[in-house]
Amino acid sequence: MLSMTCLYNQTVKVAATVDKDGFEETKAKRQADSTDAISSFLTRRFGIAGGLAWLGFLAVGSLGKQLKTRWEVAEAEKGTQEVTSTAQVEITLPSGVRYTDLRVGGGQSPPRGYLVVVDYVGKANGIVFEDTKLRGKPIVYFFGGRPFTAGMCEGTEQVLATMKAGGKRRVYVPASLGFGSQGAVLRPTEHVPDKQGVVPPNSDLEYEIELVRVSIPPS
Incomplete structure (x- = not known):
């Protein structure tokens, strides 16, 4: 072996x-x-x-320049700050997406094409369709890639673009920047065989998103 x-x-x-x-x-x-x-x-x-x-x-996290070193992780964690409930402010983007910082990350923001590790709880019309933290399996994908994957959408991409590793946000996404009139089905995969979330058509979405890690892509 x-x-x-x-x-x-x-x-x-x-x-x-x-x-x-x-x-x-x-x-x-x-x-x-x-x-x-x-x-x-x-x-x-x-x-x-x-x-x-x-x-x-x-x-x-492990060896080599493909991933963050222990020093980088430590520095990111050192710069991460929780936001108290009294200091939390909801920001509305021009698109209509809204977010509130629950924790400000101290790491790197994700450039397009970089690998990101994301934990999130997603709700459609108030009903949970995915909870990666409960399952213990965060999603890993190329930021900015298409098609959108694993419950991510245009609205979450807009929010993640300005987050830093270690950060956490509460997010509201209107249906038009979520899955629209088609809705979505999160189908089982090799690594997550019990995945089965459903987003009904025309659903407004709520997320609690944590950007766990940002890594340079394989090259």
């Missing part, structure tokens, strides 16, 4: 092809969860254990 360091080194050698064989393939097939897409190439190369190990590196 490959050691973790050996697996990482081999992963870097093939990472340049992940976008073509993973992310672009996801676009073509319009898969529901890009976490599977990111790991699909590595799973084919190294087997299930290898693909899951790579996701473990993303979600937990």
Whole structure:
């Protein structure tokens, strides 16, 4: 069995092809969860254990410049500040999306194309359709990628763009910037087989979003 360091080194050698064989393939097939897409190439190369190990590196943090170093994580955590209830202010964007900072992150904001790790609770018309924290499995995807994945939408992208790693926001998204008249179904995936959330058509959305990590993409 490959050691973790050996697996990482081999992963870097093939990472340049992940976008073509993973992310672009996801676009073509319009898969529901890009976490599977990111790991699909590595799973084919190294087997299930290898693909899951790579996701473990993303979600937990590990070796090399692909991910944040322990020092960077410590610095981000040091700059993170909780916002007291009396200091919380709701901001309305020109699009109609509203958000309130619950925690201001001390890390990096996500440039388009970077990998992000996100935990969130999503509600449609007041009913929970996804809770990644309860499941213990945050979503991992390329920020700014299309199609939107795992319950994310235009409204959440607008909010995440100005967040910093470690931050948390309460977000309101009108249906027009959510899933519109089509609604959405969060289908089970290889890594989250119990996923089954449903967003009815024309639903206004509420989120509590935490930007856990921002990492440079494989290159």
